[in-house]
Amino acid sequence: MMEQNHIEEPNVVLEVRDLHKSFGDNYVLNGFNMQLYQGENLVIMGKSGSGKSVMIKCLVGLMEADSGFISVMHNDITKLDHESLDILRREIGFLFQGSALYDSMTVRENLKFPMRWHTKKFGGEENQEKLVMEALENVGLEKAIELMPSELSGGMKRRIALARTLIMQPKIIIYDEPTSGLDPITAKEIVILMQKVQKQYNTSSLIITHDVDCARVIADRMVLLIDGVDYAVGTFAELSSSKDPKVKAFFKEEV
Amino acid sequence: MVKSSNISLHVKDFLMEVGDMTYFTSRFFKELFNKPFEFKELLRQCYNIGNRSSLLVVITGFIIGLVLTLQTRPTLMEFGAVSWMPSMVGISIVREIGPIITALVCAGRIGSGIGAELGSMRVTEQIDAMEVSGANPFKYLVVTRVLAATLMLPILVIVGDAVALFGSYLVENVKGNVSFMLYFNQVFDALEFSDIFPATIKTFFFGLAIGLVGCYKGYFCNKGTEGVGMAANSAVVVTSLMLFIIDFVAVLVTDIFYDL
Numbered sequence: 001m002m003e004q005n006h007i008e009e010p011n012v013v014l015e016v017r018d019l020h021k022s023f024g025d026n027y028v029l030n031g032f033n034m035q036l037y038q039g040e041n042l043v044i045m046g047k048s049g050s051g052k053s054v055m056i057k058c059l060v061g062l063m064e065a066d067s068g069f070i071s072v073m074h075n076d077i078t079k080l081d082h083e084s085l086d087i088l089r090r091e092i093g094f095l096f097q098g099s100a101l102y103d104s105m106t107v108r109e110n111l112k113f114p115m116r117w118h119t120k121k122f123g124g125e126e127n128q129e130k131l132v133m134e135a136l137e138n139v140g141l142e143k144a145i146e147l148m149p150s151e152l153s154g155g156m157k158r159r160i161a162l163a164r165t166l167i168m169q170p171k172i173i174i175y176d177e178p179t180s181g182l183d184p185i186t187a188k189e190i191v192i193l194m195q196k197v198q199k200q201y202n203t204s205s206l207i208i209t210h211d212v213d214c215a216r217v218i219a220d221r222m223v224l225l226i227d228g229v230d231y232a233v234g235t236f237a238e239l240s241s242s243k244d245p246k247v248k249a250f251f252k253e254e255v
Numbered sequence: 256m257v258k259s260s261n262i263s264l265h266v267k268d269f270l271m272e273v274g275d276m277t278y279f280t281s282r283f284f285k286e287l288f289n290k291p292f293e294f295k296e297l298l299r300q301c302y303n304i305g306n307r308s309s310l311l312v313v314i315t316g317f318i319i320g321l322v323l324t325l326q327t328r329p330t331l332m333e334f335g336a337v338s339w340m341p342s343m344v345g346i347s348i349v350r351e352i353g354p355i356i357t358a359l360v361c362a363g364r365i366g367s368g369i370g371a372e373l374g375s376m377r378v379t380e381q382i383d384a385m386e387v388s389g390a391n392p393f394k395y396l397v398v399t400r401v402l403a404a405t406l407m408l409p410i411l412v413i414v415g416d417a418v419a420l421f422g423s424y425l426v427e428n429v430k431g432n433v434s435f436m437l438y439f440n441q442v443f444d445a446l447e448f449s450d451i452f453p454a455t456i457k458t459f460f461f462g463l464a465i466g467l468v469g470c471y472k473g474y475f476c477n478k479g480t481e482g483v484g485m486a487a488n489s490a491v492v493v494t495s496l497m498l499f500i501i502d503f504v505a506v507l508v509t510d511i512f513y514d515l
Contacts, residue, residue, distance in 0.1 A: 060387050089389045100384035103376070114388035117291075168388060 011037045012071075013172055013204045014059065019068035021054055028054050029065070030228035036172070041198060041205045043215045043236075046225030047250070052208040053097070055225070056174050059206075060092055061085050073171065090118060093170035093203070097177040099157040101149040101164075108132055108145045111164050118168075135163040138200070139193060155186035159193065166197060173197070175207045179214045191217050212251065216240075224250065279471045283401055286394050293399050300403035308364045308411055315360050316415035319352060320344070320422025328430065337431065341438050342445030344423045349446060350454050353416035355502055358461035360415075361408060362494040366469040369400050370490030373473025374483035382474070397474060401466030408462030409455055449513070457505035461498055468494045 014036035021029040028051035036042045046052045057063040059070060061077055070077050075088055101110050111132045115122040122128055136142045139159040149157060158178065165173060178194065179187035191214050198205055209215055215222060216236050224232040224239060224247060232239055232247050240251050324344055331337045373396060376382050385392035420442060427433040469490045476486040 057383075062383050062386060086389045086391075089387050092387065094384070094387040096380045096384055098379055100380040102381055102384075103379075113385075114390060117388070117390045164388075 013038050013073055014206065015069070015071040016055070016059070017069040019055065019058060019070065020066045021051070021058060021063070022066055028228055029058075029068075032068075032225065032228060033230050034223050034233075036204050036206050038204055039198075039202055041194075041207060041218050041220045043207045043209060043219035043222045044225055045210060045212075045215055045222060045250075047210060050225050051228055052210075052225055053176055056094075056176060056206065056208055059174065060089060060094055090121070090168060091171045093165035093168060093173040095158075095161050095165050095173065095175045095178055097180060099149075099154075099161040101152075101157055101160060103149055105149075106145070107136070107141075107147050107149075107152075107160055110149070110160065111135060111167055114164065114168055131167055135167045136160075138166060138197070139163045154182055155189065158182065158186075158190055162190075162193065162197065166201065169201070170203060172204045172206065175205065175209075177209055177211075178207065179209065179211045184213075187211065187214065188217075194218060226250065275475070276467075276471055279474075280467055282393065283398060283467065286391070286398050287402070289394070291394075293395055296395060296399045297402055300399045301407055304365050304400075304403050304407045305410065307368070308361050308407075309414065311360055311364055312357050312411045312415045313418050315356060316353065316418035317422040319356055320348065320419035320424075321426055323347070323352065323419075324423040324426040328426070338441075340427060340431075341423075341433070341441035345420060345442035345445050346450060348416055348419045348423070350450050351502075353419055354412050354454055354458050354461065355498065357412045357415040358408065358458065358465065358498050359495060361404075361411060361462075362465050362498060363491050365404055366465045366490040366494045367487040369404075369466065369469030370473040370476075371483055371487040373397075373400075373470060374476035374486035375480075377474065377476045378479050378483060393474075397470045400470055401463065404466030404469070405459055405462040408465065409458040412455075412458045412461075449509075453505060453509040453512075457501065460501050460505070464497045464501060465494050468497060 012035050014034075016032060016034045019029050019032040020027075032051075032055060034042070034044070044052055044055070054063060058065040058068075059072065059077070061080075065078070068078075072088060073091055075084070077085060077088065080088065101107075102113065105113065112128055115128050115131070122131060132145070133142065136145060139162055141156060141159050141163070144152065144156060144160065149160075152160065175194065178190055182190065194205065194207070195218060197203065205218075207214070207218060219236050222232075222234060222236055222239055223230050226232075226246055232242065232244065234242075239247055242248060242251075324340065327343065328337065328340065331340055331343070373382070376396070382392045382396070385395065420439070424433070424435060424438045427438055428435070472486040472490040472493070476482045478485070
């Protein structure tokens with residue numbers, strides 16, 4: 001009954017309730033909850049190994065949760081068959097921590113790859129080429145179109161990965177540690193780019209990070225993932241001024 | 256007590272591996288006939304597999320032909336049967352030595368390559384990236400590679416056999432002054448359809464095994480970069496073992512048909 005109420009809430013595009021996931025005796029998620037609203041930037045923060053990446057992999061069906069309820073665009077993904085899940089995945093963009101560009105393909109081929117599986121939506125070769133150029137212009141890397149991933153810097157890879165995500169015109173973008181491994185200047189550029197994308201495409205963003213600076217700039221709301229649960233929820237200002245020792249210690253350590 | 260629990264754990268792991276491999280194989284056959292067909296990627300993989308392995312197969316085949324003839328010649332001379340050399344070498348290379356040696360070489364070259372390539376794609380989340388974009392990585396990565404290995408191995412075996420026979424001819428020409436025409440006339444006189452057909456058919460299965468095991472090991476690779484090395488290594492070990500089992504079954508089946 002409770003699940004039904006949450007599914008019907010119109011502004012919620014993504015919802016997780018009572019999510020559990022363990023690997024043997026290692027209980028990573030112990031009843032995690034969260035809601036992402038339309039047009040919102042929600043930051044999930046947690047220490048390394050706290051289960052942030054596991055949680056988002058459960059959201060897109062890359063990993064199966066032990067129990068719990070996951071709703072994406074009002075679809076309970078735990079009950080979807082493979083075909084329906086693939087259709088739903090077209091609405092979700094996923095930016096991987098290591099960019100995950102295809103080694104054997106050029107930047108152009110990387111961007112075109114997801115479209116070739118959805119020709120009905122993206123049309124023929126000419127239209128796809130136009131979309132590739134448009135996506136590269138949005139991330140400021142039009143000149144990199146013929147380069148191989150091995151020829152790109154870390155920041156460029158992250159931008160190209162974002163372009164590949166944008167080309168699918170997703171309604172939700174999930175960022176897995178978008179600034180990790182980048183120098184502060186490049187990290188800031190990526191955060192500015194994420195803000196630009198959010199405004200331009202009116203997407204909802206779920207950002208997994210342990211970078212406090214990134215969270216400060218981009219978060220509309222934050223969830224602190226501690227001990228496998230949503231330990232604290234609020235705006236950056238609310239959480240950073242919290243008197244709770246665990247939250248306080250977390251912010252101090254991370255800063 | 257500890258030993259018996261270890262054994263039962265190993266048996267359980269082995270059975271689970273066999274089950275997963277069977278599911279993987281059945282998924283390959285299911286996806287093989289589903290649209291869209293990846294012709295461009297299939298051709299690219301055929302080229303990669305054929306082109307990258309051809310030099311190795313040619314060199315191995317040539318040396319096998321030379322060595323086999325050099326080693327057998329003295330014995331045949333003792334029995335005054337040296338004129339049987341082309342027939343003997345032809346039958347042994349076409350029926351057994353050519354296919355199995357070429358397949359073993361390709362297991363090392365192709366199987367480990369596929370295992371390492373897919374393994375590194377798995378650990379760098381490239382396969383996950385394909386999956387979340389709504390693409391079908393199994394169809395694009397696995398079906399094309401397995402099919403390419405299945406189609407290319409018979410061709411590589413034919414090339415390997417031809418070069419091995421040529422190597423054998425060179426020894427016969429130098430040592431016994433046998434002409435090219437005479438040598439190959441004797442080879443083809445000795446060979447029958449029942450020698451060539453089963454030997455060719457089994458090479459398709461060799462290719463299928465090399466592709467499937469390499470893809471399976473790479474596709475389910477874990478444990479980071481260490482896992483990539485393990486995937487490549489176990490792809491070669493498991494494939495080599497499977498090749499001998501397939502060869503044994505092929506010989507048994509051929510034997511049954513001969514008896515009929």
